[in-house]
Amino acid sequence: MTSQQTIGFIGFGAMACRMADNLKKAGYAAVAYTPSGKGGDGSTPFLPSAAEVARKATIVVVCVPDDEALAASMYGAEGALAGMKEGDLLLNTSSVSPEASAELLKAGQAKGVSVIDCPVSGSTPEAESGNLVILAGGDTAAIARAKPIFDCIGKTTVHAGPAGSGTRLKLVINGIMGAGLAAVAEAIAYGLASGLDRSTLFDALDEVAVISPHHKRKIRAAKAGDFSPQFPSRLMQKDMRLLMDAAARQAVPAPTLAAVTQQLSLARRAAEDADYSVLIGVMEKIVANDA
CATH class of the missing domain: 3.40.50.720 (NAD(P)-binding Rossmann-like Domain)
Structure with a gap:
């Protein structure tokens, strides 16, 4: 029993x-x-x-x-x-x-x-x-x-x-997750800066097949300005740092992931206990300040 x-x-x-x-x-x-x-x-x-x-x-x-x-x-x-x-x-x-x-x-x-x-x-x-x-x-x-x-x-x-295989697989998965979110954040920033209607942009991204269900959940939260932590930015940035170190030990070139790590360091600095999707909010604030 x-x-x-x-x-x-x-x-x-x-x-x-x-x-x-x-x-x-x-x-x-x-x-x-x-x-x-x-x-x-x-x-x-x-x-x-x-x-x-x-x-x-x-x-x-x-x-x-x-x-x-x-x-x-x-x-x-x-x-x-x-x-x-x-x-x-x-x-x-x-x-x-x-x-x-x-x-x-x-x-x-x-x-x-x-x-x-x-x-x-x-x-x-x-x-x-x-x-x-x-x-x-x-x-x-x-x-x-x-x-x-x-x-x-x-x-x-x-x-x-x-x-050890589970640990290494987790780094792979979180690297993909972080990179996807960073791409979403940058593309949304462009869309807003270019004059697209905010609601139309966020709602459209919720419909298209190229964005994962996980990242769609983050986009919906970002639209509402809700960055309550499901996965805090300090932990995502930590995982990206671990992945970059592990990749370097294997001499695997990972320039995209290196850039993403820097973006997530920005998110961690801005709000370390917020959900890592706060990067979307950070990018939105940057382009709003430029408007």
Whole structure:
């Protein structure tokens, strides 16, 4: 019975708390620790350290924003690995560098803990509805153990390959997502500067097939001036930075993505906690000021 199984969450922000809600609906219990000391929904017990969470659970889900937060919550006397036992399962849903994923795998192996890098594709609406796409890297047996968890939080699990593959696939996907948004923002800015009616322009873009459903959602929000964070600009810019570093390590030329990273740095500077689609608003403001 899943009602007897406790899932431990390290990090309990906008994505993780929604994952936990879906797991609790399926009969799991949840406990959590957040490095920031913030978060919580009133129904999930918070514990004083990542190690304490790991001691209460046989499956730990990590959802933190970056490499630094991952290291702080995983290692040391109060880190999650200190509380994990041989045979436990560690699911790292964080978007981090390939190097951070490799380090966590090695540390887990030293303790006999199975580690899966499994970042997710989707924003808060998909997390809430249990329609995330899980991008899993790891051995087949470990992913089979994790599949019931994945099925509760997502609609599809992609076994991307051996450990580290999920992390690398997430960078690919977010690079495409960021580049698409930057192109949309620049093209909208041209349309507005050239005299197109604002409502006509935004409504037309919602109809055409060349724009993805994800980016259409961002365009609708930008039309309304609603940049409430589904995916904050600080996290998108961080992922683009990780992708640029990873591409450079492989000697892959990525001039388009480099330019996009600069655009998203602009968005982060303008409003780091707003949704990354705030870039559309930034570009609109630039051309409005020129009018």
